[in-house]
Amino acid sequence: MSSPAIQCDRLSKRFGEISALSELTLEVQAGQVTGYLGPNGAGKTTTIRILMGLSCPTGGTFQVLGGSPQDPAVRARIGYLPGELRLDERFRGGELLEHWSRLRGGVDHHHRVRLCERLDLDPSRPVRTLSTGNRRKVGLVGAFQSRPDLLILDEPTSGLDPLVQAEFLLLVREAREAGGTVFLSSHALAEVQRAADRVAVIRQGRLLTETTVDALRHSAVQRIEVWFAGEPPEPELHQIATLRDLAVEGGHVSFTMTGDLDPLLALLATQSVRSLIAREPDLEEAFLALYQDRGEAPRPGDRLGASPT
Amino acid sequence: MTTTPTTEPVHSREFGPAAHPRLELFAYAMRRLRRPLAIWGSSLTVYVLIIVSFWPSLHDAPGLRQLLRALPEALSHAFGVANLTSPAGYLLSELFSLVLPALLIAAAVGAVLALTAGDEDGGILETVLALPVSRRSVMTERGLAVVLYTVALGLVVEVVLTGSGAIVHLGLPPAHLSAGVTAVVALALLHGAVAFAAAGIGARRSTALGITTGVAVAGYFLHALAPLNSLVAPLRRLSPWDWALGNDPLQHGWNVGGLLLLLAIGLILAGAGIVSVTRRDIRSA
Secondary structure, eight states: OOOOOOEEEEEEEEEETEEEEEEEEEEEEETEEEEOOOOOOOHHHHHHHHTTTSOOSSEEEEETTBBOOOOOOHHEEEEOOSSSOOOOOEEEHHHHHHHHHHHHOOOOOHHHHHHHHHOOTTTTTTTOOOOHHHHHHHHHHHHHOOOOOOEEEEEETTTOOHHHHHHOOOOOOHHHTTOOOEEEEESHHHHHHOHHHHHEETTTTEEEEEHHHHHHHHSSEEEEEESSSSSOOOOHTTTTEEEEEEETTEEEEEEEEEOOOOOOOOOOOOOOEEEEEEOOOOHHHHHHHHHHTSSSSSOOOOOOOOOOO | OOOOOTTTTOOOOOOOOSOOOHHHHHHHHHHHHHHHHHHHHHHHHHHHHHHHHHHHHHHHHHHHHHHHHHHHHHHHHHTTTTTTHHHHHHHIIIITTTTHHHHHHHHHHHHHHHHIIIIITTTHHHHTTTSSOOHHHHHHHHHHHHHHHHHHHHHHHHHHHHHHHTTTTOOOOHHHHHHHHHHHHHHHOOOOOOOOHHHHOOOOOOHHHHHHHHHHHHHHHHHGOOOOOSSTTTGGOOOHHHHHTTOHHHHHHHHHHHHHHHHHHHHHHHHHHHHHHHHOOOOOO
């Protein structure tokens, strides 16, 4: 088994009185796509900036690709997309990409051109005329163009339209197939779940869990609404153990569920159902579920799901 | 939407980080300074031409000599008009005592802050420092670009002064002119180094600008006003303006001691700025 691409041991970061990160212990396996999930302000960007060597931890130790990101030779193997991407507006997108690739040395020009085509980015346009989404594409091409061993992407899909998001997910998969490691942050489970093998969930600077995407979704609370043609089967609904917060209003029923939906679907199959809404599991609710399951804040390193393959 | 062909050329990861990012960092900084160079260069040219074009009329105005002679000596010294009717005196008072140093300081400090604290405030610096380049080389090469930029502006002033001075028969010895321009450039670079150090230790653009402006204004008043009072007169030796212009290079030529002092302190400040950047967190936008 190869060594982890990212290894954090009790990593902490304080800004004066504020603790942005407390004792984060995290391992990101090489060759996998790991989603780094948490609400805004949870400490995702703080972690990522430490991993890129832009900011120093106030406690704990960490390694990236077996070394320190302070070492340019380590950074040469990392492609980075900042969360707050700001580009020099005096240049064209392509000029910035060329500048970055010269600083890296030996970026394949054709690869860059192809990346621009795939993400539908016109590199000849001045940066100041680009929308937020198009600037993000410049950043993404910049991160991918050197085919790095490790991609660290902070909120990569924010501001991208769905077509480009799909292409981005394809790029992530290709990077993994080529043996690369991807570490990408997001505040939305929906953005991550299609790309990631594993997720690390962080909240208020603490690691809540590190698990597979499937296990997290399974533990997430899902809000479901059903419109019955007749009288809702209230007693039978109550009998489903994983169903909570049942509210009945005429034929309209709303409730939350965790885990498998089989018992609900079996019941609904016997009823006349007019309409049904099953919302995307909400990450906030997934966090709450994690807390409730433990009855306490989880310790770093706790695992929910099965081990990775 | 094509997938990556397998006949891809071998990519560069195997060859390690770029061997020569240095020229690229310097070239990038110079590209950033191209436009300000054009703007400052043409403004300085126009300003110098205007000042020099007044020389013939002043030179032929006998009433002015008498007026200036009537001024108390301390006052005329403070305003730099002590010797207004000699070429050096005229240029010193009109250009070299305040306006030219102030303009070159503004140009150098503006360039430094744009490339350091300004880029950091704007979140642009972070993107570069995440690449396989050391913070030290980024800062060093941006600093060197500002040095070249300021020297180039000094050269513009010197060339325009030489050319237009010849037309109106200013009669200033070329060596003295070079000494004066060099002193002003060195003074501008020193203030650039102050801004560079402030940005290096992590000051935001506005804070660094405030610090540098404070140093420049305090230095100017020490240099210009301290001589008026014999008690505080020795304090003018603390002023960088005094190191550069105290010996009146337009009248007396090169002041090597003052230039070396400016250079040494400038290098120390720049070094402190570079070391500080490598030891602290980089701000994000």
